[in-house]
Amino acid sequence: MRRERREQLQTxxxxxxxxxxxxxxxxxxxxxVFAYSFALRDPYGAVLPGFTLDNxxxxxxxxxxxxxxxxxxxxxxxxxxxxxxxxxxAYFIAFKAGRAAPALLLLLLIPFWINFLIRISAWVxxxxxxxxxxxxxVFSGLIDEPIGMLGTVAATLVGMxxxxxxxxxxxxxxxxxxxxxxxxEAGADLGAGPAETFWRITLPLSLPGxxxxxxxxxxxxxxxxxxxxxxxxxxxxxLGNLIVQLFLEFRNIPVGAAVSILLLVVSGFGxxxxxxxxxxxxxxx
Amino acid sequence: MSTTIKYPSPSKAVVELRGVEKRFAAFTALxxxxxxxxxxxxFTLLGPSGCGKTTTLRLIAGFELPSExxxxxxxxxxxxxxxxxxxxxTVFQNYALFPHMTVLDNVAFPLTVRRITKAERLERARAAxxxxxxxxxxxxxxxxxxxxxxxxxxxxxxxxxxxxxLLLDEPLGALDLKLRKEMQAELKAMxxxxxxxxxxxTHDQEEALSMSDRIALMKGGEIVQLDTPTGLYDRPANxxxxxxxxxxxxxxxxxxxCDADATLVEAMGTRLRVSGYHGQAAGAExxxxxxxxxxxxxxxxPSNCAEGxxxxxxxxxxxLRMAYRMTDGSRVVMxxxxxxxxxxxxxxxxxxxxxxxxxxxxxx
Numbered sequence: 144m145r146r147e148r149r150e151q152l153q154t155x156x157x158x159x160x161x162x163x164x165x166x167x168x169x170x171x172x173x174x175x176v177f178a179y180s181f182a183l184r185d186p187y188g189a190v191l192p193g194f195t196l197d198n199x200x201x202x203x204x205x206x207x208x209x210x211x212x213x214x215x216x217x218x219x220x221x222x223x224x225x226x227x228x229x230x231x232x233a234y235f236i237a238f239k240a241g242r243a244a245p246a247l248l249l250l251l252l253i254p255f256w257i258n259f260l261i262r263i264s265a266w267v268x269x270x271x272x273x274x275x276x277x278x279x280x281v282f283s284g285l286i287d288e289p290i291g292m293l294g295t296v297a298a299t300l301v302g303m304x305x306x307x308x309x310x311x312x313x314x315x316x317x318x319x320x321x322x323x324x325x326x327x328e329a330g331a332d333l334g335a336g337p338a339e340t341f342w343r344i345t346l347p348l349s350l351p352g353x354x355x356x357x358x359x360x361x362x363x364x365x366x367x368x369x370x371x372x373x374x375x376x377x378x379x380x381x382l383g384n385l386i387v388q389l390f391l392e393f394r395n396i397p398v399g400a401a402v403s404i405l406l407l408v409v410s411g412f413g414x415x416x417x418x419x420x421x422x423x424x425x426x427x428x
Numbered sequence: 429m430s431t432t433i434k435y436p437s438p439s440k441a442v443v444e445l446r447g448v449e450k451r452f453a454a455f456t457a458l459x460x461x462x463x464x465x466x467x468x469x470x471f472t473l474l475g476p477s478g479c480g481k482t483t484t485l486r487l488i489a490g491f492e493l494p495s496e497x498x499x500x501x502x503x504x505x506x507x508x509x510x511x512x513x514x515x516x517x518t519v520f521q522n523y524a525l526f527p528h529m530t531v532l533d534n535v536a537f538p539l540t541v542r543r544i545t546k547a548e549r550l551e552r553a554r555a556a557x558x559x560x561x562x563x564x565x566x567x568x569x570x571x572x573x574x575x576x577x578x579x580x581x582x583x584x585x586x587x588x589x590x591x592x593x594l595l596l597d598e599p600l601g602a603l604d605l606k607l608r609k610e611m612q613a614e615l616k617a618m619x620x621x622x623x624x625x626x627x628x629x630t631h632d633q634e635e636a637l638s639m640s641d642r643i644a645l646m647k648g649g650e651i652v653q654l655d656t657p658t659g660l661y662d663r664p665a666n667x668x669x670x671x672x673x674x675x676x677x678x679x680x681x682x683x684x685x686c687d688a689d690a691t692l693v694e695a696m697g698t699r700l701r702v703s704g705y706h707g708q709a710a711g712a713e714x715x716x717x718x719x720x721x722x723x724x725x726x727x728x729x730p731s732n733c734a735e736g737x738x739x740x741x742x743x744x745x746x747x748l749r750m751a752y753r754m755t756d757g758s759r760v761v762m763x764x765x766x767x768x769x770x771x772x773x774x775x776x777x778x779x780x781x782x783x784x785x786x787x788x789x790x791x792x
Contacts, residue, residue, distance in 0.1 A: 328491055329524035331511040333538040333585065340512075343541070347528045 173407075179400035188394030198401040207385075207402070211409075214381040217371070218364035221303040225360045226353060228304060229311030233352075234345075236312070237319035248316070251309045259306070263373050266302050267293065270374065294376030302370040310359040318352020319345070350424045358417040362410045382406050440467040441500075442625050443488055443593055448497035450483055450649075457483040459649045460497070465593075465627060466642075470619050472628045474636040475646035476672075481629045484646075485595050488627065490514050502592050512541075516593040517586040521601055523578045525570035531581050532557070532566035538589040556588040557581070559618070576607045583615075593625045600635065612639055633673050637661065645669055661719075667790040670717045677723070679758050681716040681789070683708045691789060696734040697755035703784040708791065715790045720749070720763035722786040725778050733781045736760060738772050752780060 180198055183191040201207070236247050254262060269275050270292040277289035292298050322345065330340035346353075368383030377384060382402060389399030443465040450458040458480045465471045473481035486492045487499060490511035499507050506514050517538065525534050533540075535556050539549035557563045560580035570578055579599060586594055596615075600608045616639045619626045630636050636643050637657040644654045653665040664670035667678065681695035686709070691702045695716050708714055736752030739759070743749075748771055752760045760780060772778060 323522070323524065325520055325522060325524040326526060328489075328511070329518070329520060329526070330537075332489055332491075332516075332518045333541065334512050334589065335537075335541040336510075336512050339541055343537075344526060 176400045176403050179397055180404050182397045182400075184395065184397050188396065190396050195397075198397045201398055202401055202405060210380050210382060210385050211405075213379045214365050214383070217299065217303070217367075217379075217381055218361050220300060221307060221364045222357050222361045224300060224304050225307050225311040226356060229308055229356060230315055230353070232308075233312045233315035233319055237316050238324075248313075251312055255309065260369060263302055263306070263370055266298075266305065267373055270298050270301070293374060294378065296375060296379070299371050299375030302374040303364060303367070306367075306370060307360045307364065311356040314355035314359060315349060315352040318349040318355075322348050351421055354417055354420050354424065358413065362413050365410055365413075366406055441465065442467040442502055443627065444498075444500040445484070445487070446498040446500070448484075448487060448494045448499060450480075450487060450492060451495045457649055458487070458494075461649075461651065463644065463651065463654075465625060468623050468625055469641040470616065470626045470628065470639055472630060472636040472640040472643045473646060474630060474633060474643050476631055479646040480649040481631075481646050482597060483649075485518075485597055485627060485629050488593070489516055489518050489595050515591055516595055517589065517591040518595040518597060519579075519582050519586045519599045521598045523570075523582040523599075525578055525581055525585070527570055529569075530566065531562065531568050531570065531573070534570065534581060535566075535585045535588050537585060542589070552588055553584075556584040559587065560584045575602055576611070579603065579611065583618075587622070587624070590622075591624065593627060594619075596626060596628045598629055598631070600630075601632075608635075615639065637673070645672060664717070664788065667715055667717065667792075670788065670790065675720050675761065675763075676717050677720060677760050679716045679718070679754075679760065680792075681714050683710055683712045683714060683789075685710050690784065693789070695756070696736070696758055696760070698734045700732050700734070700782060700787065701784045702787040702789055708789060713792050715792050717788045717790060718760075718782055718786055720761045722783065723760060723762040724781045724783075725750075725762060725764070725772070726781070732784055733779045734760075735777060735779055738774055738776050738778065741771060741774060752778065 179190060181194050181196070182198075183193040183195055185191055236244050240247055271277070272289045272291065272293075274292075276292070277286075280286045281289060326344055326348070327340055330344045331337070335343060366383045366386075368381070368387050371377060371379065371381055372384055380388075382405075386399050386402050386406070389395045389402060393399075441464045443463075445461050445463040448458060448461045448463075449456070461480075461484065463484075473484055475481045483492065487494055488501070490506070490509065494507060497507070498505055501515060525531075526537065529537070532550070532553055536549045536553035539552060544552075554563060554566065557566055560583050562577060562580045562584060565573065565577065565581070570581065573581065579602075582599070599615075600611050603611060612635060615626070628636075628639065637660075640657055642654065642656055643660055644651045645660060646652065647668060653660060653669045655663070655665075660669060660673050664673060670676045671678065679695050681693040681700075684692040684694050684699060686692070686705070686707075688705055689703065691704070691708060693700055693702055693714065693716060700716075702716065734754055736754040738750055739753045740751040741748065742751075743766075746766055748764045748766055750762045750764065750772070752762060754760055762780065
């Protein structure tokens with residue numbers, strides 16, 4: 144009895160710092176935001192205590208719905224592109240790279256050591272009118288004049304894919320490596336060509352990794368704001384920069400808080416979908 | 429799946445390896461191998477690990493391509509034909525069942541990829557499962573089956589498309605002894621019934637002897653002897669074969685004289701006649717081999733015997749296994765059926781008889 148209690152105490156003590164940290168810096172601010180989303184404001188932007196649903200009613204307006212749709216389509220396109228590019232990369236590292244695999248994985252990680260904004264600013268330089276890409280294209284004679292690449296949806300997507308590709312590759316790689324290669328040999332042996340073996344065996348077995356990757360890309364993509372502003376010119380308002388604008392420019396903290404809660408709900412819904420899909424995939428085994 | 433008995437045509441080659449060599453970087457797994465496997469036979473590649481038997485099988489399946497030489501299957505050169513287009517199927521050592529498919533879908537897989545209609549492939553898959561007595565398990569997932577059951581499913585999956593040649597890579601290695609014995613008999617019966625050529629890889633010589641029509645005993649990437657089970661056992665080509673297949677007494681001996689139909693040797697402190705011409709010069713140091721069950725302690729041939737002291741006796745149910753220390757110090761193991769007769773006492777001196785046609789000589 145005494146020993147059990149002591150062990151419980153020890154566990155509790157060891158967990159205390161992390162629980163405190165999470166409560167103080169994540170749970171508490173979240174509660175504040177949640178409370179603000181029902182609060183009133185005075186004409187100068189100060190938050191007044193009270194309770195109203197007006198902030199949420201405002202969200203039903205067409206403008207906000209369009210922002211939501213913009214965010215969805217950007218996150219959706221980013222996810223699809225990341226999966227299409229990330230899967231082959233993960234496949235290559237898992238099955239073809241051999242001894243070079245750890246080095247390649249490390250290369251994927253290195254950009255994380257550099258500040259995110261600096262990396263995106265590098266893309267501004269690369270994609271600009273006088274940037275490396277335009278110069279190269281003009282020099283090689285493929286185009287006569289520099290193309291305006293910055294401020295387009297394509298530029299935003301380049302930045303998004305660049306930012307989220309590593310988090311796509313890792314879960315897919317982790318799902319591919321434990322697959323027994325004899326299963327692929329068995330597929331070929333029983334008459335399935337390489338494409339069919341991939342489609343019927345490798346891909347279904349790696350689905351948990353693909354789902355995880357989709358989640359890791361989609362949910363944060365819903366909330367980005369720096370990339371669309373810096374590379375896409377901030378033309379299409381999405382949830383991330385809407386929140387920034389509402390808080391910092393319009394000083395409408397209650398509505399900003401309501402949008403934040405909306406984003407949280409949408410992301411939570413995404414995670415829920417992922418867990419259900421994962422359970423179905425796992426049930427296949 | 430047809431159940432009519434197909435009789436093998438003994439002369440027709442179905443798999444042929446011509447001067448096949450396989451090198452992995454600095455390691456040569458297979459050296460200039462020539463091999464003909466006949467239609468409808470149960471052919472076994474036998475040898476210790478690393479002897480090249482699995483490599484040979486993987487070359488036939490197409491998982492590896494030969495560094496040199498030609499591989500023919502059913503008269504067609506398949507040396508550069510990819511795995512999925514070869515008319516052979518494999519039963520893998522770990523079964524390699526697809527974990528995300530049901531048992532029925534696993535078995536139907538070879539038919540699915542050949543675009544056979546759903547109704548037909550389900551019917552044929554069920555028939556194949558029936559053949560291995562797994563028809564009640566079609567809806568299960570492989571992970572819900574025992575090792576022996578997975579083994580049967582893997583067999584059904586490899587047979588459903590009626591391949592010309594079935595390759596089996598140590599398929600019984602993971603089963604316990606009793607189950608292995610059962611599966612051996614079943615595999616053999618199935619092979620006879622279907623008339624499909626089986627190429628079987630194993631390191632278990634007993635398994636090879638009991639199932640095969642012919643056995644290729646391999647060592648270091650080469651075939652040491654290719655023969656029938658009785659041929660390998662009774663007429664081993666060299667000391668390695670004699671030692672690998674079954675139990676053998678290896679006794680040092682010296683050739684005294686040699687003529688056309690017998691060799692006289694000095695061994696175990698006496699002189700013995702060994703029938704057959706062995707081409708050894710007088711005075712040559714050789715090894716003399718004899719199987720324990722061919723040694724007799726009832727002197728049938730008083731001319732060919734040696735004296736020994738019983739040093740050890742082991743009771744193994746059907747048999748008694750006795751170890752004698754001969755006068756020159758060499759050890760001879762004798763096996764006698766447990767007929768109920770009184771066993772000799774430890775330390776007792778007995779005369780052991782050796783029939784001259786049971787003795788074999790190998791150079792040292």
